[in-house]
Amino acid sequence: MSIKVKKLSSISPLGQLGKFKENPLAFLDELKETDSDIAQFRIANRKVHLVMNPDFIKDILETRAAGYRQSSKFDELKPLLGEGLITSEDPKHKEQRKKMAPLFTKEHMKSYRLKMIGTSEQFYSQQREGEWNLSDVMMELSLACLSRTILGMDLAETKEKIGAPLYQILEVGTKRIQSLLKAPLSFKVGEIKAYASAIDELNKTVDEVILVRNEKNYSPYDFLKMLLEACEGNRLQARNEIMTMLLSGHETTANWITWCLYAICQNEDVKQNLYREVDHVAGRNKLTPAMLERLTYSKKVLNESLRLYPPQWMLGRTAVNDLTYGGYTIQKGDIALLSPYVMHRHPKFYPDPLKFKPERFQEGIPKDVPDFAFFPFGGGARGCIGNHFAFQEALIILSMFIQKFDIQLVDENRIVPEPFITLRVKDGLRGEVWKR
Ligand code: HEM
Structure with a gap:
């Protein structure tokens, strides 16, 4: 299998650290545009691989997960988490x-x-x-x-x-x-x-x-x-x-x-559909578990929000031994970055990717979206x-908010992730x- 790799070079001893820290989402978006399976760059002395092929992501998280360990970002919180x-x-x-x-x-x-x-x-x-x-x-x-x-x-x-x-x-x-x-x-x-x-x-x-x-x-x-x-x-x-x-x-x-509230305020038709559903299912009554089952449109809205704004926007793994993907090697000690933010906005998997369209989730995750192109x-x-x-x-x-309140965003043009x-x-x- 031949795979497409984009390699970023840098003469700085810190590699791409400056660019990455300044605006990580813009940095990742730019790499996504290359339409590669993997983008490789360096952060200080560490080789980093942004993996954008859903099969490789599945391999890292599932099939050969034992070949990687969790990123150390939570080490700082170990005094709390034990x-x-x-x-x-x-x-x-x-x-x-x-x-x-x-x-x-x-x-x-x-x-x-x-x-x-x-x-x-x-x-x-x-x-x-x-x-x-x-x-x-x-x-x-x-x-x-x-x-x-x-x-x-x-x-x-x-x-x-x-x-x-x-x-x-x-x-x-x-x-x-x-x-x-x-x-x-x-x-x-x-x-x-x-x-x-x-x-x-x-x-x-x-x-x-x-x-x-x-x-x-x-x-x-x-x-x-x-x-x-x-x-x-x-x-x-x-x-x-x-x-x-x-x-x-x-x-x-x-x-x-x-x-999710931001997205519905940006999309009046979605907002109206959502209010209509909650009013129809719950009206002014106390929300019950049975009502929750019937909030089907609300569930689609929540899924679409997870797609465009995944709270866990990036996962990191460190390779514990060399792992090969179609002739390309992630070496022991290298970092693999897996980004729901990048994958969920990839035009290869989602037509019109930046449009907030709850209908994509008609019957759960869209059938033509591969595993791990949606992994919030x-x-x-x-x-x-x-x-x-x-x-x-x-x-x-969310549904109780909709039932009880209406909302208009303040200064919505300045909102950035x-x-x-x-x-x-x-x-x-x-x-x-x-x-x-
Ligand atoms: C929108 C809500 C949430 C999102 C997007 C989310 C996302 C994630 C993701 C992506 C991971 C895997 C991280 C990795 O592989 O590096 C994770 C792990 C985890 N999450 Fe969540 N999470 C959410 C809510 C929750 C809630 C409500 C709980 C508990 C009540 C929870 C408990 C955990 C735990 C314990 C792990 C570690 C699992 C393990 O390593 O075995 N999460 N979460």
């Missing part, structure tokens, strides 16, 4: 994933949705009309749904005991992930000191919840009870997994809904364990929101 699902490596990861998988089946989702509905209902009832920073609002609500479901905590408790330290951790942690020069974490002064004490505070809260819950008898579908069983009573492991969920499950979902939740043994959880939560938060750990709206999405 050896949870995201940070652990095989054989520990494999064992732990097997134990945790039963908590995330579609059947279990049904038992979580009443908690998500109740939390969203209460949250929205506390909001006033006016200008909202929708990015912040969705962040708070998605964290509240997550924390209610996995820890049984209410809105106020979540805000004070989970939200406050978690945002402090994320602020410092993400800054450190992005910077090349940083003081070691053992150097506990200034920012690092605040980071360490926010981690201690969050650990203490979660430990207390675990301790109290461990002694009580809860319903068979109680998340924390099941998690403790999955961790065979190991409370430290349970805490690591909770931290992992809090971190991987809230910003992603919040950004998904935020981008990654794939293989390290694919997102929370995909059904996230989908259900996003559907509840900011590829942080997840794909955010730079400086937050602002909108005028009023009750219906």
